[in-house]
Amino acid sequence: MRILYVCQRVPYPPNKGEKLRSFHQIEYLLEQGHSIDVFMPEHSGKDKAHIEQLRSQGVNQTFSGELGQPYLSFAKALCSGRSLSEAKFYRTELQNLFDNVLEQNEYDALVLCASSLARYVFASVHYERLQKTTLLFMDFMDVDSDKWRQYAAQSAWPMRWVYHREAEKVACLEQVVVEKFTQCFLISDKEVQLLQDTLSKVNATPQSQAVHSEQKIHTLGNGIDTKIFTPKPDINADCQHFLFVGVMDYKPNVDAMLWFCEYIWPSILQHNPQAELTIAGMSPTSKILELGKQRSIHVTGLVDDIVPYFHRADVFVAPFQIARGVQNKILQAMACGLPVITSELGLEGITAAEGTELIVANSATEYKQALSQLAQPDVRAAIGKSASARIHAEYSWAGKLSLLEALLQQTDTVTATCIRAEQDKECA
Structure with a gap:
């Protein structure tokens, strides 16, 4: 399959949470024989060198642009009713690049590594085509709306208001993503249950659709590279x-x-x-x-x-x-x-x-x-x-990510059948 992987940050070097997860997913999909392109914003001058290193890992093509400072975007988000999380990673220039990538390339699947990136899909001039022909996978990782709720509970005004607003906006975004995307992933069973509970509280979907949504929310855990993280050679006598x-x-x-x-x-x-x-x-x-x-x-x-x-x-x-x-x-x-x-x-x-x-x-x-x-x-x-x-x-990465490959293959077969039926006027 040809897959476009959309990241919040350049997934190299794999030295912290989301970058580790994204890098190992890309590495795993490459090992399964897929052709992988990566779309990502550049956060610093070092990112260009990191992108070159990412290409050396076997990635087919990379597409990137400078993200710049988010302050104006934050102001626009507050005025437009969008979450600050979306504003942090969204730029019109990157949207134009994203649309150009989709214009020049046909993908079997898009994999996004956070709900904050969903706007690139929803605002794309190619969105209608993507819905019909492309698998849309969202890796939420965590239920971000609940994280903002925790922040609000431990903060004083005005940050309490900011965090509370963000929790509400992100919860609504999470719901739309679950409705519109093909498959969704979270990092643990507890996060899956939490997202399902959050969706039921938002309660903007019919019951039948909510049940359907639950069927496409999955646990996709993290692994560890045990070739790098090896047992310490000895135990010290003193605990210092x-x-x-x-x-x-x-x-x-x-x-x-x-x-x-x-x-x-x-x-x-x-x-x-x-x-x-x-x-x-x-x-x-x-x-x-x-x-x-x-x-x-x-x-x-x-x-x-x-x-x-x-x-x-x-x-x-x-x-x-x-x-x-x-x-x-x-x-x-x-x-x-x-x-x-x-x-x-x-x-x-x-x-x-x-x-x-x-x-x-x-x-x-x-x-x-x-x-x-x-x-x-x-x-x-x-x-x-x-x-x-x-x-x-x-906790091997291959074991944790086998579900991703299985769902790509399973969902691709179902989607292809539906598309052919739709072309024959037989698929609703």
Whole structure:
């Protein structure tokens, strides 16, 4: 099949959440023998070099244009009733490029990596043709409308109003996408159920259509490249090095570290003055940089290779107060044989035995209990070994993405039959 993959960002290098997911989906589809073109906005000057590297991975063609600053687009979105998420990734120049790509190329399927990109399809001059001849797959990843609801619940005015508005607008967009697209994916069973619940609350579709919508919402989980994320070579006698990784201007990551450093870190230092916390990830905010002024806390910014940080650490902490979907960082830590302490929110979509493959802690008291347990080297070693075994057994990318190939083939057959019947005036 010939497939156009539409991304929010250049999916190279595969060094964070959505880019990892997009890159491995593209890689998998190429391995299945499909011809893949990629359409994406450019966010920085480095993206042109990254696009060249993406082509070297086997991608057929790439189409891109500069995204620029979103401020004017945000203002237009507020006036027009659209979500800010759409405005962030939409430009008229990119729409023209998108339409030109569809004019010059015929695709069997379009795969979009976020609901914020749906406007390119809906606003296209070729939309009517796409509906009739092309499979439209949406990878929601997470239920973004619920993330904005969580933000609203934890924010004061005026951001509470902004987040509440965004939750409503994105929920409506999610509903339209489910109605109009051929198949939709989310990262976990819990996200699938959450989207179905959200759609029922919006309740703008007839009951029969809502039932039909549920039949095309699927779980498409994340995998881990176990050739890159390998078990750490040894277990240190002392539990001194703690680690968190993530994009550090992303609110759930920022909130997690601010909470941990306020409520947990002082207690750790009281018992172990030599302890060190590393916060590794690009774009740290001013509040995160302020944490790095403490002698015991290291804020790295962007790193070229995260694996050495996993191998140096004794414990990976993921104390999420807000979260949506599967946390790749936790899967990576587990693959490296690193014991993980996370909240219930961090555990979403991850199959792991609590207590033997990772530890769940939701309060400061529970964290302190978990850290006391992990002070023993043999406990850390046992949990890390079990975690790594779990990842190897259940989290290969090929296994997780087999559903994508199956639905492409299955849906393509059904669609082709309907198109032929329609041409014969037999398909309603």
